[in-house]
Amino acid sequence: LEDRLVHSERLASIGRLAAGVAHEIGNPVTGIACLAQNLHEEREGDAEIVETCAQIIEQTKRITRIVQSLMSFAHAGGRQQASEPVCLAEVAREAIALLSLNREHDVQYFNLCAPQHWVEGDPQRLAQVLINLLSNARDASPAGSAIRVRSEAGEHTVELIVEDEGSGIPKSIVDRLFEPFFTTKDPGKGTGLGLALVYSIVEEHYGQITIDSPADPQKQRGTRIRVTLPRYAGPTAH
Ligand code: ADP
Secondary structure, three states: OHHHHHHHHHHHHHHHHHHHHHHHHHHHHHHHHHHHHHHHHHOOOOHHHHHHHHHHHHHHHHHHHHHHHHHHHHHHHHOOOOOEEEEHHHHHHHHHHHHHOOOOOOEEEEEEOOOOOEEEEOHHHHHHHHHHHHHHHHHHOOOOEEEEEEEEEOOOEEEEEEEEOOOOOOHHHHOOOOOOOOOOOOEOOEOOOHHHHHHHHHHHOOOEEEEEOOOEOOOOEOEEEEEEEEEOOOOOOO
């Protein structure tokens, strides 16, 4: 428990710091991108300048991406949390719809959540959990593979399960996955905040998260992530 408290406090202070830094960095970076864009347009004929401007713009986009994820991380910590009955199948549908907009990746998402599995909480934040888990699964998956989201009910809990057929997670890094800024992705692609945010949202919902990797010990590959949440058993539960 003490570890968890330290972890939450650390996340909260990182969140505050991140919000401040992100705010201060956002405007000058936008300024740099605009200046590079102007120069690009003014010197259309000079291939070297055009190329350098394109690179400056590309790099500012990288900073913007990092700043945005810092901001969403920070805001998730400070925002008032909604608490309402949430249908997991519906959350999965939304998260999958969002990820499917990105056509760069050749993976197929399957929503196998049972419509009668409900939890209580903040639908947007729960969607954020799935978006982060699914995008990690996608980034680890080979072309043509499947990513499944399903739900399983216990007596008082529901498990939200994300399974991929990807690279799996080496044992040596499993302990570090929830650390803010821990990433194995290329700089600019990963911020290492995805699972740290998942952890704090799951904790806010009185849930737990477990990672099985490989998902299929026989095949030695894939990852299965289980989020166990208290089951909603209120009057409108189906
Ligand atoms: P980021 O996605 O920015 O790297 P995360 O905190 O979401 O940050 O993830 C941390 C690391 O966990 C990733 O860089 C990756 O190495 C590993 N990881 C998470 N999910 C998976 C998965 N489904 N398959 C393989 N590796 C994963």
